[in-house]
Amino acid sequence: xxxxxxxxxxxxxxxxxxxxxxxxxxxxxxxxxxxxxxxxxxxxxxxxxxxxxxxxxxxxxxxxxxxxxxxxxxxxxxxxxxxxxxxxxxxxxxxxxxxxxxxxxxxxxxxxxxxxxxxxxxxxxxxxxxxxxxxxxxxxxxxxxxxxxxxxxxxxxxxxxxxxxxxxxxxxxxxxxxxxxxxxxxxxxxxxxxxxxxxxxxxxxxxxxxxxxxxxxxxxxxxxxxxxxxxxxxxxxxxxxxxxxxxxxxxxxxxxxxxxxxxxxxxxxxxxxxxxxxxxxxxxxxxxxxxxxxxxxxxxxxxxxxxxxxxxxxxxxxxxxxxxxxxxxxxxxxxxxxxxxxxxxxxxxxxxxxxxxxxxxxxxxxxxxxxxxxxxxxxxxxxxxxxxxxx
Amino acid sequence: xxxxxxxxxxxxxxxxxxxxxxxxxxxxxxxxxxxxxxxxxxxxxxxxxxxxxxxxxxxxxxxxxxxxxxxxxxxxxxxxxxxxxxxxxxxxxxxxxxxxxxxxxxxxxxxxxxxxxxxxxxxxxxxxxxxxxxxxxxxxxxxxxxxxxxxxxxxxxxxxxxxxxxxxxxxxxxxxxxxxxxxxxxxxxxxxxxxxxxxxxxxxxxxxxxxxxxxxxxxxxxxxxxxxxxxxxxxxxxxxxxxxxxxxxxxxxxxxxxxxxxxxxxxxxxxxxxxxxxxxxxxxxxxxxxxxxxxxxxxxxxxxxxxxxxxxxxxxxxxxxxxxxxxxxxxxxxxxxxxxxxxxxxxxxxxxxxxxxxxxxxxxxxxxxxxxxxxxxxxxxxxxxxxxxxx
Numbered sequence: 001x002x003x004x005x006x007x008x009x010x011x012x013x014x015x016x017x018x019x020x021x022x023x024x025x026x027x028x029x030x031x032x033x034x035x036x037x038x039x040x041x042x043x044x045x046x047x048x049x050x051x052x053x054x055x056x057x058x059x060x061x062x063x064x065x066x067x068x069x070x071x072x073x074x075x076x077x078x079x080x081x082x083x084x085x086x087x088x089x090x091x092x093x094x095x096x097x098x099x100x101x102x103x104x105x106x107x108x109x110x111x112x113x114x115x116x117x118x119x120x121x122x123x124x125x126x127x128x129x130x131x132x133x134x135x136x137x138x139x140x141x142x143x144x145x146x147x148x149x150x151x152x153x154x155x156x157x158x159x160x161x162x163x164x165x166x167x168x169x170x171x172x173x174x175x176x177x178x179x180x181x182x183x184x185x186x187x188x189x190x191x192x193x194x195x196x197x198x199x200x201x202x203x204x205x206x207x208x209x210x211x212x213x214x215x216x217x218x219x220x221x222x223x224x225x226x227x228x229x230x231x232x233x234x235x236x237x238x239x240x241x242x243x244x245x246x247x248x249x250x251x252x253x254x255x256x257x258x259x260x261x262x263x264x265x266x267x268x269x270x271x272x273x274x275x276x277x278x279x280x281x282x283x284x285x286x287x288x289x290x291x292x293x294x295x296x297x298x299x300x301x302x303x304x305x306x307x308x309x310x311x312x313x314x315x316x317x318x319x320x321x322x323x324x325x326x327x328x329x330x331x332x333x334x335x336x337x338x339x340x341x342x343x344x345x346x347x348x349x350x351x352x353x354x355x356x357x358x359x360x361x362x363x364x365x366x367x368x369x370x371x372x373x374x375x376x377x378x379x380x381x382x383x384x385x386x387x388x389x390x391x
Numbered sequence: 392x393x394x395x396x397x398x399x400x401x402x403x404x405x406x407x408x409x410x411x412x413x414x415x416x417x418x419x420x421x422x423x424x425x426x427x428x429x430x431x432x433x434x435x436x437x438x439x440x441x442x443x444x445x446x447x448x449x450x451x452x453x454x455x456x457x458x459x460x461x462x463x464x465x466x467x468x469x470x471x472x473x474x475x476x477x478x479x480x481x482x483x484x485x486x487x488x489x490x491x492x493x494x495x496x497x498x499x500x501x502x503x504x505x506x507x508x509x510x511x512x513x514x515x516x517x518x519x520x521x522x523x524x525x526x527x528x529x530x531x532x533x534x535x536x537x538x539x540x541x542x543x544x545x546x547x548x549x550x551x552x553x554x555x556x557x558x559x560x561x562x563x564x565x566x567x568x569x570x571x572x573x574x575x576x577x578x579x580x581x582x583x584x585x586x587x588x589x590x591x592x593x594x595x596x597x598x599x600x601x602x603x604x605x606x607x608x609x610x611x612x613x614x615x616x617x618x619x620x621x622x623x624x625x626x627x628x629x630x631x632x633x634x635x636x637x638x639x640x641x642x643x644x645x646x647x648x649x650x651x652x653x654x655x656x657x658x659x660x661x662x663x664x665x666x667x668x669x670x671x672x673x674x675x676x677x678x679x680x681x682x683x684x685x686x687x688x689x690x691x692x693x694x695x696x697x698x699x700x701x702x703x704x705x706x707x708x709x710x711x712x713x714x715x716x717x718x719x720x721x722x723x724x725x726x727x728x729x730x731x732x733x734x735x736x737x738x739x740x741x742x743x744x745x746x747x748x749x750x751x752x753x754x755x756x757x758x759x760x761x762x763x764x765x766x767x768x769x770x771x772x773x774x775x776x777x778x779x780x781x782x
Contacts, residue, residue: 016691129664153602154620156548156638159746160649162673205596205760207624209632211544211651229545229636233598233622241600243636247547249651250658251667251675258551260640267641276642279607282553284642297415371760 005031007326008319009071009095012036012064013054014085016044019099022308023127024052025298027074030315038064038077041141054148065092074127075099078171079178083108086124086349090115095123097318100187101178102126102352105218106360106377109353114379116349123318126347129310131194132317132343135273136310138288139259139266147275148261155193155242155260159185160250164301166254167217172302173224175208175363180226181246182208182359184302189244189257190234190355191347196259199236200354205371206232206362211249232362271306317345352365395741396422396722398717399710400462400486403427403455404445405476407435409691410490411467413699415443416519416689418465420707429455429468447474452476456483465518466490469562474499475679477515477740481506486514490710492569492577493517494742497751497768500744505770507740514709517738520701521583521733526664526703529679530650531587538666539652546584546633547649550576551641555692556615558608563693564615566599566754572637573599573750575693580635580648581625581746582738590627591745596762597623597753602640623753644695662697708736 011032013024016039024034036056039045049057056082058064061081065073065088073089075082075098083103089096090112103109116124117235130136143152164172164184171177172184194200209229218224234242257268264277271290276283285295321343357376365372402413402423407430415425427447430436437586440448449455452472462524464480466489474494477487492501505516521527527682534543555563555575562568563575585591600620609615620640625633648659655668662681667674683700694702712734748767756763 024553106597118553154600154640155637156620156636158636200585205598207596207632207634209545212653229547229634231622231624241598243598243620245547245549245634245636246463247545247649249545249649249656251673257640258640262603282642369762 004323005033005319008032010035010069011072011074012038012067012070013074013076014038014061014064014081015076016040016048017076018298019303021042021048022298022300022303023074023311024054026312026315030312030319031316032072032319034182035070036064036067040077061088065089065094071095072097076127079183080104080171083112086112087115087356090119090122090124093119093122097123097125097127098349098352099127100191100352100355101183101359102187102349102356104176104178106353106356109349110267110350110357110377110379113353123321123343123346124349125237126191126316126349126352127311127314128188128191128347128351129307129312130188130295131195131310131315131345131347133268133271133306133310134292134313135268135290136192137272138273139257139268142194142266142275142287144260147264147277148259148266149263150261151238152197152240152259152261154258154260155197155240156194156260157189157242157244158256158264159189159246161185161248161253161304162251162301163212163215163228163248165215165218165226169218169222173218173222173226176228180208180210180228181248182227183364185246186230186232186244186362187355188307189246190199190358191229191351192257192352193234193236193242194354195347197236197240199237199238199240200235201242201358201374203235203371203373204232204358204361204365205234206230206365208363208366221222221244223263230362232365234358253301255304271309314346329386392421395714395782396424396710397610399423399713401426401460402463402465403429403458403461404456404465404467404474405429405452406467407431407439408467410694412439412443413689413694414465414467414702415445417699417703417706420558421703421710423463423706423710427455427458428462431468440484453481456480456485457529462486463488463514467518470574471495471562474503477503479504481510481513481515484513485512485594488514488516489743491743491746492574492580492750493578493740493747495567495569497685497744497747500740500747501768501770503740504744505762513673514712514734514737515740516709517582517740517743518702518705519579519582519738519742520705521579522586522701522738523703523704524659524662524701525683525704525716526659526662526679526681527583527587530648530659533657533666533678534587534650538655538668539650539657541629541652542629543588543650543652545649545651546631547651548580548584548633548635549647550580550637550645552576552644552695553642553692554603554606554619554638554639556603556606556609556617559612560609564613564617566607566617571599572603572639573618573621573753576637577621577623577635577750577753578746579698581749582742583648584625584627584633585742586738586743588627588631589627589630590631592625592633592749592765593628593753594626594762594764595620595623595749595756599754599757606685621753623756625749644692646695646697662700703735755765
């Protein structure tokens with residue numbers, strides 16, 4: 001560990017999936033020291049602790065959170081646990097990074113928002129790496145510099161991927177447990193559109209479908225209930241229209257992200273950025289070519305290479321944030337909150353609640369077959385709903 | 392002209408656009424003799440008649456239709472004239488091929504349907520070439536042989552293209568005149584989905600937008616009213632769900648046509664066919680690669696190379712149909728109707744009416760922001776509407 005890494009918080013990771021392994025590798029590459037790992041079972045936790053040289057392992061949540069040397073909690077386990085672990089961790093004074101989907105519903109994400117507001121000096125971010133992808137960063141700069149004109153007319157996104165369901169029945173097979181392409185990838189895309197347009201989503205129309213209900217591995221009593229195809233349209237607060245298609249019906253992974261305005265358009269195709277300005281050439285010109293070879297030897301359909309690249313850059317930025325804070329600090333607190341400015345790029349729990357509200361509106365729209373207003377619940381509403389259910 | 396071409400009907404072409412020129416080339420390559428050309432102005436007609444060695448030119452519709460030596464009318468002019476020319480031509484006993492969009496509304500296509508029903512021995516087809524594209528023919532065979540399973544779950548289509556608006560204000564700038572990506576390309580895609588699934592469309596949801604209202608060439612008083620972005624979803628009579636995105640916001644032309652079922656999927660990407668069966672490999676395998684180089688030296692955004700390839704094959708099949716009929720015939724009629732069996736692949740005016748009904752439902756859905764039932768109007772309904780408007 002280099003000297004500058006001494007100021008990085010020590011990390012505990014929740015989750016033992018392939019994605020967890022890949023992210024542990026990324027964290028270690030960025031200089032973070034992984035102190036503890038939590039698994040659903042002691043065996044899973046022990047297996048990974050040996051494989052990845054992590055000193056402490058457990059299957060008890062509190063045992064991780066109460067470890068004094070741990071200052072950063074990275075939550076990668078089943079989404080059903082995200083909210084409660086995040087809220088508890090913030091309450092004990094730990095920085096928190098949560099994988100999307102952030103929670104199972106708005107009630108859960110709202111609790112996370114409240115906890116984050118209560119402890120503003122702690123980092124509480126989503127692990128939405130796409131915001132940090134070089135092509136996306138360059139797309140955002142180009143938009144801000146007026147490359148496509150004064151306003152964004154259309155965002156048009158398409159993701160084609162293979163099945164994200166593994167060989168074993170898991171939370172991925174049930175959208176109520178956080179599974180499905182809308183929860184897993186839709187959350188990233190909604191966030192990216194929000195990030196790039198700097199607009200929130202006001203109304204949505206969507207169709208959410210599950211075409212593949214059984215596979216060679218998952219059949220019999222247990223059927224797949226999570227969506228494998230979603231098409232949705234969104235009206236944004238600043239007048240932009242967005243259209244998104246997510247399909248896990250093909251092989252491989254292709255993501256195309258088009259943004260167009262009166263004077264031009266920009267396209268992020270996987271990790272590359274293309275652009276075209278009206279009345280210039282007849283061809284899209286390449287503005288940035290992705291040459292990164294970010295691979296850990298492990299692969300997972302939940303973490304395509306551009307998502308992994310983005311995540312690496314995100315954790316690198318996070319490390320820089322902690323280093324900058326440590327330099328700024330001269331008093332006795334080892335870790336203080338990084339300044340709000342440097343945090344601006346990260347997806348917050350407020351963003352998580354907006355994403356969750358959009359996803360819920362898309363599901364409602366698909367069920368009720370109509371355009372649906374996106375409604376972010378407030379604390380009062382949730383309390384009222386709970387009391388109505390009780391009496 | 393070879394001997395076997397002597398039995399082909401002589402042709403009159405309506406229209407003088409680049410597309411007309413390209414199709415005249417195609418017709419000539421397939422052995423058809425072009426006898427007459429009609430243009431909006433005598434000058435346009437004369438110019439093309441000289442360029443393409445067409446003996447007769449005029450700007451008067453009847454003068455073309457009444458020419459005795461002409462037996463096949465190919466209608467490629469502004470869609471506002473399609474229906475009246477087609478109906479008149481059938482009435483005089485000519486075979487008719489009409490470019491999509493077939494007419495401006497269901498009233499117009501219904502008149503074409505009625506005329507076609509009245510003269511069943513005459514060919515009355517749409518020039519929907521995609522049905523004849525080799526990759527599509529092979530996709531249809533694969534579907535019928537059970538490659539993707541017993542039923543089609545999902546059809547997912549995406550077209551990305553450059554602007555289809557030219558340098559001059561024309562019908563392409565106004566959707567009411569037949570312009571816009573929905574009329575021009577949507578018609579082909581709706582037809583192809585109908586053709587491949589053998590299902591009709593029952594309900595639709597769509598968003599139809601015009602983002603680019605002015606260009607370097609078209610500005611001032613005249614604005615572009617035709618759509619340049621459409622996203623629509625369709626429920627089909629046999630349970631298939633279809634999702635289509637048409638966008639003319641990029642450069643070049645890419646068409647992806649995905650069809651998936653319980654046991655596999657097929658993808659026509661431009662002119663190539665890919666396929667994948669569940670539980671076989673991890674990659675899509677190429678089933679057919681397009682090596683055709685169908686080019687006339689002319690290019691037009693309304694006729695991307697796969698559309699041109701399809702059209703060539705369609706006119707080649709049409710020539711075969713006439714030759715087969717001529718061989719079958721031993722009586723004195725020079726041209727008789729080809730048998731119904733060999734006609735099955737061509738898009739008929741009944742198909743045109745269904746396409747028009749779907750397009751109208753998509754526009755209604757976009758305006759009223761709800762799922763909309765596809766209603767094919769009957770003659771009685773149209774008569775009733777007309778009488779209500781009159782009194």
